[in-house]
Amino acid sequence: MIGYFIILLIMTAMGAVASCFLKKASARGNFKAMLKDKNTYLGGIIYGVAALLNLYVLKYLDYSTVLPLTAITYIWTMLISNRFLKETITTKKKIGVGLILLGAIMISV
Numbered sequence: 256m257i258g259y260f261i262i263l264l265i266m267t268a269m270g271a272v273a274s275c276f277l278k279k280a281s282a283r284g285n286f287k288a289m290l291k292d293k294n295t296y297l298g299g300i301i302y303g304v305a306a307l308l309n310l311y312v313l314k315y316l317d318y319s320t321v322l323p324l325t326a327i328t329y330i331w332t333m334l335i336s337n338r339f340l341k342e343t344i345t346t347k348k349k350i351g352v353g354l355i356l357l358g359a360i361m362i363s364v
Contacts, residue, residue: 259316261362270328312346320363329352
């Protein structure tokens with residue numbers, strides 16, 4: 256059972272990484288340029304793999320457990336955006352992510 260939760264952690268990290276690639280692609284300016292950017296396709300592929308992992312996990316864990324725990328993506332997103340996109344982690348962001356995580360845990364147990 257713990258293996259499914261590890262897969263869920265990987266899935267949420269992949270969702271955050273995929274978003275980071277799409278954010279980089281969005282810097283190209285116009286839609287046509289974004290379609291030519293490799294980051295668009297890397298982000299899409301990673302999202303696709305994460306969706307397949309989600310299907311796999313949902314086969315073995317309750318939906319009412321899996322969906323709230325996907326909020327872990329917000330933690331990954333905050334860390335990845337800080338590290339790779341040089342975005343600032345403010346106190347408000349920390350509190351917000353903490354509250355989201357607390358809510359997700361409360362719902363899933």
